[in-house]
Amino acid sequence: MTIDDRLREAGITLPTLDIPAAAFRPYVLHDRQLIVSGQLPVRDGKALFTGKVPDRVSVSDAQSAARLCVVNILAWAHHATDGNLGRIQKVLRLGGFVATSEGFADAPTVINAASELVTQIFGERGAHARIAIGVASLPLNAPVEVEATFALEP
Amino acid sequence: MTIDDRLREAGITLPTLDIPAAAFRPYVLHDRQLIVSGQLPVRDGKALFTGKVPDRVSVSDAQSAARLCVVNILAWAHHATDGNLGRIQKVLRLGGFVATSEGFADAPTVINAASELVTQIFGERGAHARIAIGVASLPLNAPVEVEATFALEP
Amino acid sequence: MTIDDRLREAGITLPTLDIPAAAFRPYVLHDRQLIVSGQLPVRDGKALFTGKVPDRVSVSDAQSAARLCVVNILAWAHHATDGNLGRIQKVLRLGGFVATSEGFADAPTVINAASELVTQIFGERGAHARIAIGVASLPLNAPVEVEATFALEP
Numbered sequence: 317m318t319i320d321d322r323l324r325e326a327g328i329t330l331p332t333l334d335i336p337a338a339a340f341r342p343y344v345l346h347d348r349q350l351i352v353s354g355q356l357p358v359r360d361g362k363a364l365f366t367g368k369v370p371d372r373v374s375v376s377d378a379q380s381a382a383r384l385c386v387v388n389i390l391a392w393a394h395h396a397t398d399g400n401l402g403r404i405q406k407v408l409r410l411g412g413f414v415a416t417s418e419g420f421a422d423a424p425t426v427i428n429a430a431s432e433l434v435t436q437i438f439g440e441r442g443a444h445a446r447i448a449i450g451v452a453s454l455p456l457n458a459p460v461e462v463e464a465t466f467a468l469e470p
Numbered sequence: 471m472t473i474d475d476r477l478r479e480a481g482i483t484l485p486t487l488d489i490p491a492a493a494f495r496p497y498v499l500h501d502r503q504l505i506v507s508g509q510l511p512v513r514d515g516k517a518l519f520t521g522k523v524p525d526r527v528s529v530s531d532a533q534s535a536a537r538l539c540v541v542n543i544l545a546w547a548h549h550a551t552d553g554n555l556g557r558i559q560k561v562l563r564l565g566g567f568v569a570t571s572e573g574f575a576d577a578p579t580v581i582n583a584a585s586e587l588v589t590q591i592f593g594e595r596g597a598h599a600r601i602a603i604g605v606a607s608l609p610l611n612a613p614v615e616v617e618a619t620f621a622l623e624p
Numbered sequence: 625m626t627i628d629d630r631l632r633e634a635g636i637t638l639p640t641l642d643i644p645a646a647a648f649r650p651y652v653l654h655d656r657q658l659i660v661s662g663q664l665p666v667r668d669g670k671a672l673f674t675g676k677v678p679d680r681v682s683v684s685d686a687q688s689a690a691r692l693c694v695v696n697i698l699a700w701a702h703h704a705t706d707g708n709l710g711r712i713q714k715v716l717r718l719g720g721f722v723a724t725s726e727g728f729a730d731a732p733t734v735i736n737a738a739s740e741l742v743t744q745i746f747g748e749r750g751a752h753a754r755i756a757i758g759v760a761s762l763p764l765n766a767p768v769e770v771e772a773t774f775a776l777e778p
Contacts, residue, residue: 339582339585339586340564340585340597340598340600341598342599344560344562346560346621347621349562351562351563351599353600353601354601354602405654406654408652408654408657408659409652410648411601413601415575415760416760416761421723421761421762421763421764421765421766422763423761423762428647428648432647443648443649443652444648444652445650445651445660445661446648446661446662447661447719447721447771449721449759449761449762449769450759450760451603451604451605451606452569452604452759452760453570453574453575453577453603453604454575454577454603454604455575455577455602458575461601493736493743494718494739494743494752494753494754495751498714498716498751498752498753500714500716500775505716505717505753506753507754507755508755567755567757569729605757605758605759606723606724607724607729607731607757607758608729608757609729609730609731609756610729611729612729617753
């Protein structure tokens, strides 16, 4: 199965994104390293989830948000590889950040949803290192943010 | 324009820093990768801004602090390249951390000041990936910390 | 002195760890880069320290926790190098995260314990870049988490 097959199987249609005019880039591709900036649970420019976990956003919704972060990561990876995600040799690392309410420390359960989706899409190449950290706040008041690093084929 | 020209144009004089005796290094240069440790808004060994954003430090002051973090990053990059910042081929990634008060989630507006300065100095080579995260606390009670990764010319 | 000698001198016996069935990996080794996932102060599967610093966990205990994170990093590095830590050419970066109580900003004092142990074990090769950040919460309610990046010998 190709990566495009696995995306279809997962019911994921990658959004077509344009590099925004901004002070930074959604990704940098240099030599064979692809670094994708922290992605938020945004679709069509709108934040779909806002608030801390679990007081305002349930763990289950935060997992949906984490998956949406991954979809946006994949969309940028698609852009960076000119539509050929098969050029990705390895997912190296995910940086997972969860805005946690006082008393909640289970960022891993939220970020697992991101890790599982990455593994589902990339198979063995998707086995990655990661951090899963509870933070004070995230852009757009998002409950989750995920950044990613990939190695590309020579 | 050279990078030194752009620094002059931006009114920036890089401080001359000595590697401190410490448990870690301000930067590591290995192969062609330069990793600069998290830098704080410190000048002449003194923290110029302290406290969380926006309760104790305004967003505007936090932006000044973010620019000072970048100046310190550049000073270490200058040290690492024996004074030749032109050896920097690409700014790969900034990690931006803002100590945010409850209810404030706009780390990006603060870190944009760092991103814009990096882009101003390095031009196209300065277009970078990043994260901008709100955290609970930063060393020296700083409002902002920025780390950076660079690729050097072969 | 070999690295094994230095481990003995430091009184450290590395635990033998098995890659757990999980959504991510404790480390990724790709080309010559070894990325170790965020490690917690866990021994034999049990969290030895829980709570924020300094309200629930003293700075001194948090330093012990930081050293235990490093022991787990070393155990995974040992696994990744088939038992030959001498293949590690350079410690590139530590990411240090401390769950801080309101009013405490001294993550560096905690993470210094990790940095010093790394330097003790690897000598000059252990001189590393790092961040030391105060965060809202960490997995298992841990006071400290440390991730690491290494470069391996060609």
